[in-house]
Amino acid sequence: MxxxxxxxxxxxxxxxxxxxxxxxxxxxxxDYGMNDEDPVEKFPFYSKFNLNVAKFITGDQATRMGTTRFSEELxxxxxxxxxxxxxxxxxxxxxxxxxxxxxxxxx
Known part of the structure; x- marks a missing residue:
């Protein structure tokens, strides 16, 4: 303040x-309601080869997705x-x- x-x-x-x-x-x-936590790690992903099984991925597996910053201020x-x-x-x-x-x- x-x-x-x-x-x-x-x-x-x-x-x-x-x-x-x-x-x-x-x-x-x-911040996606998660402060500085990586939202990708909380979201299940499905493979096109097995549509019935969801898997969680880690941050290092998701490096192609973009950022390491998970919050910002406007x-x-x-x-x-x-x-x-x-x-x-x-x-x-x-x-x-x-x-x-x-x-x-x-x-």
């Missing part, structure tokens, strides 16, 4: 006359002053620059 209030303060700095309460930041965690930022189009556009540009700087600082 402190991170979100820090983000709001940082966003407000980039908007002339902006205040942290002008923004709403929502973070949605998407961050949404809303600017509350809908009637202030200039402020909205400034906030949108500032958010894009700030987000790029934030991501670069995480590497």
């Amino acid at each position: 402190a991170l979100i209030s820090d983000w709001k303060k940082e966003l407000a700095k980039h908007l002339p006359g902006g205040k942290p309460e002008d923004f709403e930041v929502l973070v949605a965690r998407m 961050v949404r930022v809303y600017y509350k002053k809908a009637d202030d189009m200039r402020g909205y556009l400034t906030a949108k540009e500032s958010l894009a620059m700030w987000w790029k700087q934030f991501l670069d600082s995480q590497e």
